[in-house]
Amino acid sequence: MSSKSPSLSSSICVLAPSSVARLSGLCLLFSASLLLGMNSSQAAQAEAPTLDNQKFNACLDNLVQTGPFAGVKDTFAQYRPQQGDPSVLESLDYQPEFAKEPWDYLASLVDEERVLDGINASNQYADVLARIESEYGVNRYDVLGVWGVESDFGTKLGKKDVVESLATLSCFGRRQSYFRGEYVSALKILKQGDIDKADFKGSWAGAFGQTQFMPSTFLQLAQDFDGDGRKDLVNSQADALASTANFLKNSGYQPGQPWGYEVRLPASINAKNDRKNKQPISHWRSLGLTLTDGSPLPDSLASAGLFLPSGKNGPAFLVGRNFDSFYAYNASENYALAIAHLSKQIENQDTNVEFATAWPTDDPGLSRKESREVQESLNLLGYDIGEVDGIIGDGTRRAIQKYQADNGLEPDGKAGKKIHQHLMDSSAKLRQAAQQAEADETSLESESSIATGSSSSAKNAEAKSDSSGFLQNKSLMAIAISLLILLAIIIVSRRRH
Structure with missing residues (x-):
């Protein structure tokens, strides 16, 4: 895969199918990048750009005089940013769904945790999802798939001020004309009162809500499914999920059909990756394709194209x-x-997220649990990455590079299975010492609780005090010993480096 960043036009403006081509400006920016980090070269080299605030304000002065802003001048003035946000320009040329290998990209987005969260969400919102499925003809699990990938089921909506981000992108960087249209759409949303300004936060490019709609798409396809008079994609799961189903419906979604299935290729086939070349299932049967267990291809799809995300192997x-x-x-x-x-x-309630055919790599990506273990190990070994959150971002990759360099490994900053195992082995004793210290602390709390539950008589109180003091001293001494062991291991480890 090329390391060159794709053009923004291919990553922001949806190549809409014919059924939605008439919807002008139907653009959604993928925001799963909220859940993913930057690439390794950026981790080592990225520097925050600076903005000319005088130029920014001059740009806004000019924008408000243009035709598209005519109907939102009061809203423009009310919510005009005092300064731009230079950080959004860092993301302008990078989106992980294009820059990452498929096995790295899918590893943290489709893991055991997210499947379990999705199963819980399907149960919690069963009634709403059933109504959505009935009204829009979109499988509830496909709607859940979008929700999970876009915002981890509403837990990561983004923290960027949508108006400030779009104002900045309207005045700096590439695709300013596109972002100016989104800026106008965002102001229209505020004017309509569907979203409160305090809730109007999202991705660096202005995508917002539970399923990360761009403002122009919101104006065309958002739904008020809970019937409260507002299309609130931030606080109303019903509105957000129905709006997502409406988008899929308008994108040519076929009710009652699966998205597809994994298949086994015959060794003799001259396979080409061309999912757009739809052929009847009978055609693929005649070429010898089967399901991965060897059974015949089902008739659940009217036609299908062959998709090989990492080639024939x-x-x-x-x-x-x-x-x-x-x-x-x-x-x-x-x-x-x-x-x-x-x-x-x-849908299958299956937490085994591996495909039947393995990816052609000896260093697959990490689940969020494994990513947290990488971060914890780096912290224990003295490579400070800050908060352990399971997101391999800028700081974690720099720490991995430093660890790799110190240990004679190629300092590529890649967070894969290999570095995970290396770190787990290196930090095993430290993790054991840390766990022992935590256990000692728990024991101290338990023993103190028992001691303070003694008789309230003066004599017993005095005895309790002596006992508690003894137990406290004993446990504190155990903790001190554990910490000294931990310190000694760290010193030895650092000397080796």
């Missing part, structure tokens, strides 16, 4: 029209596969 899929509707949500095949895979695992 990796997992292979036959995908139908509904896979294309996922792609329409954001023009990335990695992204569409993440939605498809997550939706199927939730």
Whole structure:
């Protein structure tokens, strides 16, 4: 895969199918990048750009005089940013769904934790999802797949001020004309009162809400499914999920059909990755394709195209029209596969997220649990990454590079299975000491609790005090010993480096 960043036009403006081509400006920016970090070269080299605030304000002065802003001048003035946000420009040329290999991209988006969260969400919102499925003809699990990938089921909505981000991107960087349209749309949303300004936060590019709509898409497709008079994609799960189903429906979604399925390729086939070349299932049967267990291809798809995300030697899929509707949500095949895979695992209640055919790599990506273990190990070994959150971002990759350099490894900053195992081995004794210290602290709390529960008589109180003091001293001494052991291991470890 090329390391060159894609053009923004291919990553922001959806290549809409014919059924939605008439909807002008139908653009959604994929925001699963909220859940993913930057690449290794950026981790080592990225520097925050600076903005000319005088130029920014001059730009806004000019913008408000243009025709598109005519109907929102009061709203523009009310919410005009005092300064731009230079950090959004750092993300302008990078989106992980394009820059990452598919196995790295899917690893943290479709893992055991997210499948379990999706199963819980399917139970919690069963009634709403059933109504959505009935009204829009979109499988509830496909809607859940989008929700899970876009915002981890509403837990990560983004923290950027949408108005400030769009104002900045309207005046700096590439695609300013596109972002100016989104800026106007954002102001219209505020004017309509669907979203409160305090809640109007999202990704660096202005995508917001539970399923990360761009403002222009909101104006065309958002739904008030809970009937409260507002299309609130931030605080109303019903509105957000119905709006997502409405988007998929308008993107050519076919009710009652699966997105596709993993298949086994015959060794003799001259396979080409061309999911757009839809053929009848009978055609693929005649070429010798089967399901991964060897059984015949089902008739659940009217037609399908062959999708080979990593070439002939990796997992292979036959995908139908509904896979294309996922792609329409954001023009990335990695992204569409993440939605498809997550939706199927939730529907099957299957936390084993591995495909039947392994990826062609000896260093697969990490789940969020494994990512947290990498971060914890780095911290224990003295490579400070800050908060342990399971997101491999800028700081974690720099720490990995430093650790690799100190240990004679290639300092590429890659967070894969290999570095995970290396770190787990290196930090084993430190983790054991830390766990022992934690156990000693728990023991201290327990013993103190027992001691303070003694008789309230003066004599017993005095005895309790003596006992508690003895127990406290004993436990504190144990903790002190554990900490000294931990310190000694750290010193030895650092000397080796």
